[in-house]
Amino acid sequence: MATEHTALLAAQDLHAHYGQSHILQGISFSLQPGVALGLLGRNGMGKTTLIRTLLAQVRASGGEVWVKGHKVTQERTEHIVRRGIGVVPEGRGVFPNLSVRENLQMAARPGTRGQVDWTFERVLQTFPRLGERLGNGGGQLSGGEQQMLAIGRALMTNPDLLILDEATEGLAPLVVAEIWRVIALIRASGMSTLVVDRNYQKVLAHTDRCLVLEKGRLVLEGASDDLADDEAALHRYLGV
Numbered sequence: 001m002a003t004e005h006t007a008l009l010a011a012q013d014l015h016a017h018y019g020q021s022h023i024l025q026g027i028s029f030s031l032q033p034g035v036a037l038g039l040l041g042r043n044g045m046g047k048t049t050l051i052r053t054l055l056a057q058v059r060a061s062g063g064e065v066w067v068k069g070h071k072v073t074q075e076r077t078e079h080i081v082r083r084g085i086g087v088v089p090e091g092r093g094v095f096p097n098l099s100v101r102e103n104l105q106m107a108a109r110p111g112t113r114g115q116v117d118w119t120f121e122r123v124l125q126t127f128p129r130l131g132e133r134l135g136n137g138g139g140q141l142s143g144g145e146q147q148m149l150a151i152g153r154a155l156m157t158n159p160d161l162l163i164l165d166e167a168t169e170g171l172a173p174l175v176v177a178e179i180w181r182v183i184a185l186i187r188a189s190g191m192s193t194l195v196v197d198r199n200y201q202k203v204l205a206h207t208d209r210c211l212v213l214e215k216g217r218l219v220l221e222g223a224s225d226d227l228a229d230d231e232a233a234l235h236r237y238l239g240v
């Protein structure tokens, strides 16, 4: 497989354990530039663990992770994300004691190709709500506003790949719609995305390809459109 070298992100036979529990059991995939990739699977199948292992927040117990042709399996998270990955973690990760403005400005940096497509102004245009809250502390925001801020912070790093883990979890329907609107906009801009969300229909609609995890193994990989039409697979792997 030649794909690790051209891929933005790739895993080769990746394993991870929590104590004695063998959570990821040999995951291989690659994400090519410009592709929106969905990660699906029922609760507890290993989606968050896969993302955390790719980013070295969980130590891989076997296998390799590659970012743009570099083997990063032994690197620290800060170094891996500096290679062009923006992360919106499950649980958001905004700084509660810093203002919205500070949260955004401290994240700002050019991308790996020197690109500054995402500026403070563009993030505020994308999320007008944040513009009305610039002086508020991150901790004073509603859940939806915090999520917008987390996405805004990730965009300010001008990543080549944006990873969104459960970005709509626990949010009101209007805010959820707003987040999906922005995910569509990011995809249309050509930035690659890796999207995990409980709403499989939205994931299928907003991605080009999908991976399906079951008990720490990749059981299906294919075009999102094809999977959307495959009722048997959706029933079997997602229980819908």
Ligand SMILES: Nc1ncnc2c1ncn2[C@@H]1O[C@H](COP(=O)(O)OP(=O)(O)OP(=O)(O)O)[C@@H](O)[C@H]1O
Residues within 6 Å of the ligand: 018, 021, 023, 041, 042, 043, 044, 045, 046, 047, 048, 049, 050
């Ligand atoms: N810190 C941890 N210590 C021990 N086991 C864990 C830990 N985090 C997750 N697990 C277990 O690892 C397995 C995979 O969890 P993971 O969170 O990766 O699944 P998921 O597919 O993201 O599911 P969910 O949608 O519920 O978050 C589950 O069985 C879970 O109970």
